[in-house]
Amino acid sequence: MAVPRLELRHLVKTLGASRIVDGLDLAIAPGEVVVLLGPSGCGKTTTLRMVAGFLQPDEGEVHLAGRLAASARFALPPEKRHLGMMFQNYAVWPHKTVFQNVAYGLQVAGIARDEIRRRVERMLAIVDLDGHAGRKPADLSGGQQQRVALARALVTEPSLLLLDEPLSNLDAALRQSMRVELKALQRRVGVSMLYVTHDQDEALVLADRIVVMRGGRIEQIGTPEDIYRRPRTRFVAEFIGRxxxxxxxxxxxxxxxxxxxxxxxxxxxxxxxxxxxxxxxxxxxxxxxxxxxxxxxxxxxxxxxxxxxxxxxxxxxxxxxxxxxxxxxxxxxxxxxxxxxxxxxxxxxxxx
The missing domain is CATH 2.40.50.140 (Nucleic acid-binding proteins)
Known part of the structure; x- marks a missing residue:
């Protein structure tokens, strides 16, 4: 049996007097897309931040590719977790070209110049930005800037890609087309993804499995069809679709x-x-x-x-x-x- 790309074991995070994440257990298989879905304050972004290494669990463990990455007593630094990340603001550097933005992670890792060029050009072709390497972000549309951020996250060949509401700043029509593109790209690259959103349509389109969260706990885990057609609780029935x-x-x-x-x-x-x-x-x-x-x-x-x-x-x-x-x-x-x-x-x- 393949080792999970990510395994959360009874993950707990308390902020103030509240348990924001309350005993989360979850595993993501190689090549799988898992979407954390729920209302604001349900703990989905806090969970993602613990996986990324920006927060440390109060209880439980985070395992990445079979190795302990975090517990209450241990935390591997974010830069050593071999993760790709995309967030709401694309965080592309306006003063750098598209090529320089995408190449940054490889340069920090000390990859040879010829290998950087090869990998960046290949990734720009995958996200349909070949021919844009010399442009600045200001010359690109919102959707193209999104692809730059995605290419930068993928070019280092991470074991897991973390995405926190990455399409929320796009208008409705572009958001709809980008989620289709993102799904097709994930299938081509084969990277495992942990995706956070409150948008039901995004979750239904992108996920292999959806994790519906409420109050820091998991209400239901299942395929999009299971979650929509066979909800286990009234909350899931009312939160997903009408x-x-x-x-x-x-x-x-x-x-x-x-x-x-x-x-x-x-x-x-x-x-x-x-x-x-x-x-x-x-x-x-x-x-x-x-x-x-x-x-x-x-x-x-x-x-x-x-x-x-x-x-x-x-x-x-x-x-x-x-x-x-x-x-x-x-x-x-x-x-x-x-x-x-x-x-x-x-x-x-x-x-x-």
Whole structure:
């Protein structure tokens, strides 16, 4: 079995009277992208700073490529951890050329001049900046400056790349294109990444696994599909994407995890359930807006609001005592402001 690029063992950090990171256990495999996702103050950046060597753990250990890098009694200096780093402000030097910015880490490491040129030119080609080596950052767009910072972080061939909200200073359109580019680049280079963000879309696009954090602890670890479709807690369901949480009663549960649920609002449908469920118990059903269907024979709902967003409509519905958010490519048929709705079988997820 391959040695993890990063392993955190019961990591704890206390600032003031608060445990900012509270017993974190995590391992990142070679070539894997793990995203720490959560609201401000959940401990994700503090965790990254302990991995980088800017903070020392109060308890627990940080292991890099199988070697101890930090504990409460020991801390390897940041420059000896063989890490690449990218942060919110790209930290490119305005007085240096693109080539000089990217070459800096190699020069500090004492690499021969010919080898520096070879590696910098190769990295600039990988990030689509060949032909820009002699330019200054002021002559580049925000996206190009981002690529310079990325090239500088990767040119030293780190065992792990740390990224703290690296796209947050870009406008929405550029941020969207850069996360796609970043994912493609990571696949080409094969570097392991620990990526911190509060942006759900970034996490879903980039991650092999997402670590959802809350109050210094891990709420759930899983693939983007698992986190979105099978949240383990109400917090995860509401934090990732948009979710309707509908109260109901679990009427039956088979050995395959399929449940029959009767909502308090009346409809009965099939859903999928995780551990901790039993027939007869009260439950909440996580229903994503795109899982709501408009078809004759469903439950009657009242339309409260319609928003047109170009590619689809967003509808706010009232079903019994519950409010529903739904999506539709076309406005469904209705009569006197009422329409028939159903929930797609085996798509919703049941929480205790």
């Amino acid at each position: 979710a309707n949480l509908l109260p109901g009663t679990l009427e039956a549960l088979d050995g395959q995890g399929r449940a029959r649920v009767r909502l308090d609002a009346g409809p009965v449908f099939r859903a999928l359930g995780g551990p901790g469920l039993a027939a007869g118990q009260r439950c909440q059903v996580v229903v994503r807006p795109e899982q709501i269907l408009f078809a004759p024979g469903g439950a009657e709902a009242r339309l409260c609001q319609t928003l047109f967003l170009g590619s689809h409509y967003e509808l706010t519905l009232e079903l019994g005592e519950s409010r529903l958010q739904a999506e539709a490519r076309h406005l469904p048929a209705m009569q006197d402001g009422r329409l028939s709705v159903a929930i797609e079988d085996d798509s919703a997820w049941v929480l205790p």
